[in-house]
Amino acid sequence: MWESQFRLPVATVADEVGTFRALGNTPMNTADLAAELKVDERALGIHLGALAACDLVEKRDGKWAATPAARTWLHPDAVGYWGGFLFRFRETNPLHAQLLETLKTGKRPVGNVSGGPEWERGTMSQEVAERIAIFMHAHSMAPARGAASQQLFAELDSLMDVGCGSGVYGIEIAKANPRIKVTLLDLKEMCAEAHKFVEEAGLTGRVSTAGVNMFEQEWPTGHSAHFFANVFHDWSEETNRLLAKKSFDALPSGGKILLSEVLMDDDGAGPWQAAAFSLMMLVGTLGKQYSLPEFRAILESAGFTNVQATRTGGGYYSLVSAVKP
Numbered sequence: 270m271w272e273s274q275f276r277l278p279v280a281t282v283a284d285e286v287g288t289f290r291a292l293g294n295t296p297m298n299t300a301d302l303a304a305e306l307k308v309d310e311r312a313l314g315i316h317l318g319a320l321a322a323c324d325l326v327e328k329r330d331g332k333w334a335a336t337p338a339a340r341t342w343l344h345p346d347a348v349g350y351w352g353g354f355l356f357r358f359r360e361t362n363p364l365h366a367q368l369l370e371t372l373k374t375g376k377r378p379v380g381n382v383s384g385g386p387e388w389e390r391g392t393m394s395q396e397v398a399e400r401i402a403i404f405m406h407a408h409s410m411a412p413a414r415g416a417a418s419q420q421l422f423a424e425l426d427s428l429m430d431v432g433c434g435s436g437v438y439g440i441e442i443a444k445a446n447p448r449i450k451v452t453l454l455d456l457k458e459m460c461a462e463a464h465k466f467v468e469e470a471g472l473t474g475r476v477s478t479a480g481v482n483m484f485e486q487e488w489p490t491g492h493s494a495h496f497f498a499n500v501f502h503d504w505s506e507e508t509n510r511l512l513a514k515k516s517f518d519a520l521p522s523g524g525k526i527l528l529s530e531v532l533m534d535d536d537g538a539g540p541w542q543a544a545a546f547s548l549m550m551l552v553g554t555l556g557k558q559y560s561l562p563e564f565r566a567i568l569e570s571a572g573f574t575n576v577q578a579t580r581t582g583g584g585y586y587s588l589v590s591a592v593k594p
């Protein structure tokens with residue numbers, strides 16, 4: 270429901286920058302299309318993934334092409350061109366300007382009222398932490414329950430939930446697996462919020478918090494697995510390689526890294542639930558939704574092996590797992 274907000278503006282932006290004309294004339298890879306349209310390649314890849322999910326473009330052999338519907342109704346030279354109608358929504362839908370800016374600059378909009386998430390500064394006020402915790406708790410309850418029911422958690426004795434937010438994942442995993450001990454790691458202000466949720470769940474005996482800046486401080490050790498939900502999607506590939514390395518160094522041999530994320534298809538051409546989420550990440554964070562091959566490259570660069578993904582239920586999430594040899 271919330272992702273539907275992106276459906277029209279991703280198309281009006283493509284109409285404005287000329288995506289349908291270019292891809293109606295010649296199939297092209299992302300880099301060539303970015304050069305032709307004079308837009309940012311990474312952002313264009315994210316926009317194209319959403320357009321593909323809307324059946325306006327398709328990807329074959331690494332090249333994007335306009336679908337028959339887009340060639341008939343969205344190519345500016347077509348008799349049935351709809352640009353005259355769509356034009357109006359460039360002005361009436363505020364996400365049009367934001368998505369256009371992401372495409373041109375590759376960065377989130379400067380005038381974006383929310384700016385970047387406060388956590389990028391490594392500190393936040395208690396009020397902001399409370400707001401983010403409530404926001405994330407609502408968002409993550411269903412996928413947390415989906416993840417918690419996965420068999421692999423029954424075999425773990427300890428887990429660290431890194432970038433835990435309200436702690437919803439760690440708490441649901443602890444509830445579903447009575448043997449497991451969980452450490453919730455986040456910035457200290459967020460840990461104070463997570464602690465309230467732990468108390469409410471009656472789990473203070475098995476779930477503890479660790480106020481740690483995951484980029485700047487040493488990580489607690491002694492856990493058999495590290496779990497990250499909706500954390501890698503906040504950051505660039507480069508930053509994620511650093512995070513994966515930090516995790517690798519703090520895990521014992523045989524330890525697991527687990528990522529709960531909504532995955533893009535391997536070719537980046539949808540599905541809608543991941544592609545629209547990726548537009549939200551593009552507008553609001555430094556990240557995007559990744560595919561399994563992209564996660565494999567990130568995790569293997571840190572030394573992890575046996576990278577796999579399983580759909581978990583509770584929404585559109587998958588659990589990506591890998592092992593430290």
Ligand SMILES: C[S@@+](CC[C@H](N)C(=O)[O-])C[C@H]1O[C@@H](n2cnc3c(N)ncnc32)[C@H](O)[C@@H]1O
Nearest residue numbers: 388405409432433434455456482483484498499
């Ligand atoms: C998108 S939220 C995910 C929360 C939770 N895992 C979930 O899925 O509901 C990202 C979390 O990463 C945390 N975070 C960001 N930067 C951090 C840092 N430098 N150290 C520790 N945690 C950080 C944020 O405070 C926030 O709680």
